[in-house]
Amino acid sequence: MTFKEDVLKALNTQKTLKELYSLFPEHSRPSIRGVVYKLANAGKVTRIKKGGEVSYVQSVKDIDEERSQDKTHAKEEEERKKDTRKTPQPLKPLKPKRLKKKSIKKKPVSPFGMDFSYAPEELVPKGVEYFPQSNETKVLTYAVKESKNVLLEGPTGTGKSTLVEFIAQEAGAPLITISCDVELDKIELLGKYELKDNMTKWIDGPILKAMRDGYWVVFDEINMAKPDILSVLHSLLDHRRQIIVKEHKNDVVKAHPNFRVFATMNYNYEGTSELNQAFKDRFGVVLHLSYMPPKQEIKLLIQKTGIDNSKALHMVKVAEDTRDLARKGEIPEAISTRTLVEWASAVVTNFTIHEAAEFTVLDKVSNEPAEREDVYNIIKNYFGEKV
Ligand SMILES: Nc1ncnc2c1ncn2[C@@H]1O[C@H](COP(=O)(O)OP(=O)(O)O)[C@@H](O)[C@H]1O
Ligand SMILES: [Mg+2]
Incomplete structure (x- = not known):
């Protein structure tokens, strides 16, 4: 087979230039250019595509150009590769680091959930210590969890307010107290219009603010409240909560879902009345606080005032007798x-038992000379005559 025949045959079969080459015996292989020349001379106009595929070519000049272009490309490619090895590459833009979310200190959810x-x-009570009389913290925890209104009954100074403050402290709840004395009227409770910059604007009273904002409220001495105040509270204290x-x-x-209501009620106060049954029924939990067991009360006195054990013990005995x-x-x-806390506090700051009793105890008990006597x-029974 002659060269010409071979090439023509190869062309007809659309072989690649490489394959075409391989058709020639090794010793007589022409250059690629030579192949193309030969083809051209043979009357076949061929074109060599990049990658060596033989197809159509118009002139030898085209081929030359194409080849030189290929060469410069290759050279440029080579240079580029060298460059990348030598010259320091521009730093790759850093992947934008996923910024860690700033750990915002979240207040823990209270044990009450x-x-x-x-x-x-400033509305969340702090530093409150409560000495339980019985299971009252358990009962109040239940009431809070079940969203029951709580009525705390008992003589003054038996820890009713302290108990609510303690529970609020444990829950981390904001607590406000509304004193239900005779002075409390609807305006003070609910709010009023105020003139501001020639405009009248409604200003929420404490109860509406607490309802909207989810505070806890203590109605202190609720049995002192006037009937119109109690009637405002009716719909708030039943299932309507409004x-x-x-x-x-x-x-x-x-009311906000976290809104809770507590009320305290003292006995033996002039001006107090029994709450009517319909009103009292609105409290799911009614707790009676009495005086705490003597051992607890002695412990409380020592812990709160630092008074010595024997004085604390006798003071509590005095108190017990007056309770009788x-x-x-x-x-x-x-x-x-x-x-008792006030009496002991005065004693530890250098007053005698009798001196301190005069300005902490006697006036509280009675104004009648005979009753004071x-x-x-009783004080003399335990502490002897005034010295
Ligand atoms: N159980 C108690 N635990 C701790 N402190 C108490 C307790 N009971 C009474 N106190 C003391 O007596 C004071 C009056 O208590 P408070 O809660 O105001 O009584 P109440 O509201 O029943 O009138 C408190 O400031 C506290 O020092
Ligand atoms: Mg109180």
């Missing part, structure tokens, strides 16, 4: 835990 992270710090504010466009204010007298109706008021005699 309630989130009070919105609560103003107040319709007639004074403000009949605005329907609904009060129960019998012989004196209007007994010595409460609060009064009775209490003074």
Whole structure:
């Protein structure tokens, strides 16, 4: 087979240039250019595609150009490769690091499962110590979890307020107290219009604010409240948990889910009345606090004031005796835990037992000289005559 025949045959079979080459005996292989020339001379116009595929070519010049282009390309490619080895490459743009979310210190959800992270710090009680009389912290924990209104009954100074403050502290709940004395009227409770920059604006009273913002509320001495106040509270304390504010466009204010109600009620107070049954029924939990067991009360006195053990023991005995007298109706008021704390605090700051009793105990118990005398005699029983 002649060269020409071979090439023509190869062309007809659309072989690649490489394959075409391989058709020639090694010793007589022409250059690629030579092949193309030969083809051209043979009357076949061929074209060599990149990659060596033989197809159509118009002139030898085209081939030359194409080859030189290929060469420069190859050269450039080679140079580029060298460059990448030598010259330092521009730093790859760093993958934008996934920024760690700034760990915002989240207030822990309270053991009551309630989130009070919105609560103003200053409204959450702190540093409250409560000495239980019985299972009252358990009962109040239940009430809070089950969203029951709580009524705490008992003589003054028996720790009713302290107990609620303690529970609020444990829950991390904001707590406000509304004193239900005779001064409390609807305006003070619900709010009022105020003139500001020639405009009248409604300002929420404490109860509406607490309802909207999810605070806990203590209605202190609720049995002192006037009937119109109690009637406002009716719909708040039942399943409706709302107040319709007639004074403000009949605005329907609904309680926040974290809103809770506590109320305290003292006995033996002038001006107090029994709560009517319909009102009392609205409290799912009614807890009676009495005076704490003597051992607990002694412990409380020592811990709170630093008074010595034997004085604490005798003071508690004095208090117990006055509680007996009060129960019998012989004196209007007994010595409460609060009064004991005040008495002991005065004693540890250098007053004698008798001196301190005069300004912490006697006035609290009675204004009647005869009744004061009775209490003074009890003090003498345990502490002897004034020295
Ligand atoms: N169980 C108690 N635990 C701790 N402190 C108590 C307790 N009971 C009474 N106190 C003391 O007596 C004071 C009056 O208690 P408080 O809670 O205000 O009584 P109440 O609200 O029943 O009138 C408190 O400041 C506290 O020092
Ligand atoms: Mg109180």
